[in-house]
Amino acid sequence: MSTVRAAICVSQNPTDPLAGLVLGEVPDPGAREGWTRVRVVATALNMHDLWTMRGIGHPPEHLPIVLGCDAAGLDEDGNEVIVYPVIADADRGLGDETLDPGRALLSERHNGTFAEYVSVPTRCVLPKPAGLTFAEAACLPVAWGTAYRMLFTQAGVRAGDRVLVQGAGGGVASAAIILASAAGAVVFATSRSEAKRAAALSWGATAVVEPGARLPERVDAVIETVGAATWSHSLKALRPGGTVVVCGATTGDQPPADLSRVFYQQLRVIGSTASSRPEFVQMLRMVEATGVKPIVDRVLPLEAIHDGFRHLESGDLLGKVVIQVTTPAETPIPGQGGQS
Ligand SMILES: NC(=O)c1ccc[n+]([C@@H]2O[C@H](COP(=O)([O-])OP(=O)(O)OC[C@H]3O[C@@H](n4cnc5c(N)ncnc54)[C@H](OP(=O)(O)O)[C@@H]3O)[C@@H](O)[C@H]2O)c1
Structure with a gap:
């Protein structure tokens, strides 16, 4: 079985959350009807990941799970994309997926974006704003x-x-x-x-x-x-x-x-929690129309993700900590997870 590199939450600890975050290999998400496999070029850290590692808002039976809610990367055809991070049914939320009682942010019930590849419903895959780098685009989905x-x-x-x-x-x-x-x-x-x-x-x-x-x-x-x-x-x-x-x-x-x-x-x-898909699209349109850009505190490789979280925990940051997972130039292997 093909595998991909990932940062996985294997256990929870309220006082030492990073003890439960391990770097390892998980099965390549592979192909799935109605879903798209995205190669993650950049992702960003969120407090949500720390809450999960602390055991807040995430039941232990949903472990182990790949953390990470944000992603900018490449779809199977090599298009530059950004991922809308909410997996939900807008109909069940009376037109607003954030109000779906069964709503899940990436990494809550589905493996998240701290991995070389992530699989998301195809409706969650949108064009990356052309004026942003992958690192900048990775700051957008949650924050x-x-x-x-x-x-x-x-x-x-x-x-x-x-x-x-x-x-x-x-x-x-x-x-x-x-x-x-x-x-x-x-x-x-x-x-x-x-x-x-x-x-x-x-x-x-x-x-x-x-x-x-x-x-x-x-x-x-x-x-x-x-x-x-x-x-x-x-x-x-x-x-x-x-x-x-x-x-x-x-x-x-x-x-x-x-x-x-x-x-x-x-x-x-x-x-307020997250954004609906129409709000997310409108936010991307506003970013493109106004030329505004997110604030990137620092960019780290996946191997340094624990350092990134220590920085987030300290509160001494300006904007987002970004993790570069793969490089845009790497050639994806169709149907596989790259370095298996
Ligand atoms: N519901 C949702 O959909 C959603 C989405 C994203 C985030 N969140 C939540 O919103 C919160 C912020 O998220 P974030 O990603 O923006 O976090 P963050 O980047 O860590 O920002 C937290 C900010 O809070 C301020 N702060 C921290 N401790 C403080 C203190 N003792 N006194 C005054 N200010 C303090 C700091 O601002 P200064 O250093 O400038 O003072 C810090 O930059 C988190 O709890 C997160 O879980 C919720």
Whole structure:
């Protein structure tokens, strides 16, 4: 049987998550009716992978599994492609696959993208934006798709709106700053780091402050991924009737709810996860139309994936950690997994 190189989660540990991540060989995904086999050139790390390794949101009976949700690569015909990371049925979600109760992000129930080859439903394979490198394109599926849905679907951000993005250096947060600025919003951002605050200004933010500090004015929408550390500030920053959209809680998911403020100021609190395929397509169109690009913190080979995760865990990153799995020049062997 042909095999491919991969980074596999074999066990879970809340305090030492990387102990369960091993580099090894898995069966080549091979051909499957209605699915497409993609050679992964680049993939990116997400907090989702760390949550899986910590045992949060991923039942142990779904191990071992190849981790990784993001991919840019080549399809069987050599076309440059990007992978939409949600495997779901839009009909079961009343037209929105993120609302399908059986929805699965890549690496939840199907082997993910930390491998030389990944197999995904053919509808998940889309042309890579021509202006982006494989490394840049690999940053888009989870972080940029999520940021796009949070901004434009959930918060309904329009040109001229005031938007606060918490934790500027993060993958979703940096995407939100860039996308909202490109859409003509006035963007404020927080970061613990002076260097990241400066970076946020260079991406289009109008003003940057330390976490919790007073903003130049109250905002229409807050993009919240940090969680407990910034939640109180997020609620206080909103104008009456404003919207906070939350997709993650890196620093904890049980902050005080501050219900009095929520009802008295008539705030809208909206959860958000991933993007629908139409939102993903629209995000790619926006990237091409505006020329904006994701922020790549660093590019590492698959063999250095543990170092990449240590960096992600430290929180000391600017944008995305990208893993180069294969090189575009390698010739794929039809129907096989390359180096078996
Ligand atoms: N629901 C979904 O579909 C979805 C999709 C993607 C991500 N997420 C979740 O969203 C969260 C962020 O994901 P990500 O990939 O953007 O993560 P990330 O790249 O690691 O970014 C996290 C950011 O949070 C800020 N932060 C961390 N600790 C902090 C603290 N103690 N105080 C203040 N700020 C702090 C940091 O910003 P500064 O260093 O600039 O302060 C950091 O850059 C994760 O929990 C992830 O699981 C959910």
